[in-house]
Amino acid sequence: MNVQRYTRIAGILFLVSLVAGGLGEAYIPSKMIVAGDAAATVANIHNLNFLYRLGFGTFMIESLCDITLVLLFYALLKPVNRRLSLLAAFFGLVGTALFAFAELFYFAPLLITGDAAYLKVFSGPQLDALALTSMRFYAYAGMIFTAYYGMSWIVRGYLMLISHYFPKFLGVLMIIGGAGFVVRNFLLIFAPAYASDLLLMLMMPGGLLLTFWLILKGVDLPKWNQRLNALQA
Numbered sequence: 352m353n354v355q356r357y358t359r360i361a362g363i364l365f366l367v368s369l370v371a372g373g374l375g376e377a378y379i380p381s382k383m384i385v386a387g388d389a390a391a392t393v394a395n396i397h398n399l400n401f402l403y404r405l406g407f408g409t410f411m412i413e414s415l416c417d418i419t420l421v422l423l424f425y426a427l428l429k430p431v432n433r434r435l436s437l438l439a440a441f442f443g444l445v446g447t448a449l450f451a452f453a454e455l456f457y458f459a460p461l462l463i464t465g466d467a468a469y470l471k472v473f474s475g476p477q478l479d480a481l482a483l484t485s486m487r488f489y490a491y492a493g494m495i496f497t498a499y500y501g502m503s504w505i506v507r508g509y510l511m512l513i514s515h516y517f518p519k520f521l522g523v524l525m526i527i528g529g530a531g532f533v534v535r536n537f538l539l540i541f542a543p544a545y546a547s548d549l550l551l552m553l554m555m556p557g558g559l560l561l562t563f564w565l566i567l568k569g570v571d572l573p574k575w576n577q578r579l580n581a582l583q584a
Contacts, residue, residue, distance in 0.1 A: 354427070355569040361423040362565030368416040369558055375409030376493065380457075384486055389479035392486065393464050403461070410454050417447045421503075427570070428510040430578035439506035446499030453492030459485040494539050497551070501532025504554070516574040521564060524557030 383403060385391040396403050421443040428436040460482035463470070470478065504525050512522030531553030538546035 354572065354575055357423055357427055358565045358569040361420060361427065362562050362567075364416040364420050364423070365558070365565065366562045368413050368420065369562065371409040371413040371416070375406045375413060379403070379406035379409070380486075380490075384483075389483035390476070392483050393460065393479045396460055396464070396482070407454060407458055410450070410457075414447050414451060417443065421447075424507055428507060428514065430575065430582045431510045431514045433582070435506055435510055439503045439510070442499050442503035442506065446496050446503060449499060450493060450496040453489050453496060456485045456489035456492060494536055497532040498536040501529040501536070504529030505533070508557075514574075514578065516571040516578065518564070521557065521561050525561060528554030528557045 379402060382399060383392060383395045383406075385395065421440045424443075425436050425440040428439070463482045463485060464478050473481070506529075508522045508525030508527075508529060510522070511517040511525060512519050514522070531550040535546050535548075535550040538550075
């Protein structure tokens, strides 16, 4: 196993995932959805059709990166604790699968507001309302994803913290970022007024630093080998 090659690939994929996720989960939906105005939302979807479809495309890129990252981070953190590294991998895969399910609701308005004959039984305003409702389902289905994604990073952050071959500050920052995702998820359920998007931004400092650390520095190889030898003993 070429550890440093794994870390560089992980860093590149993580950077691509962050950019694609920012576009597909935040920027593009913000250009489409007009809160409480179904007609305006549908008009945006049709007028900015390519941008809307690009949002789905960025999800595909992000999800392919995230699934690969699950394997890479499992391999990188396995010498610390095999079971916890596997647990983080399971959280990550479940999160990606849930977000794939959410994306069905993102794509549905294109079908709901299409020209299919069976849709003629609905009036224009009714179709607009269904399209906006679908986008709301997309938002809530995506909300469930954040808990699993956040938990995966809490576990990985803990493993980085005790690994000795990653800097401790990276582990702390990723734990904080993951906790922000989990806390916001529960606030959306129990106290929506306090579910600030700023909680999601807690992932950015650690995510960016981890990305460039993986690409430029990698792991401390002597300590990595020490951990690996202890695991195999």
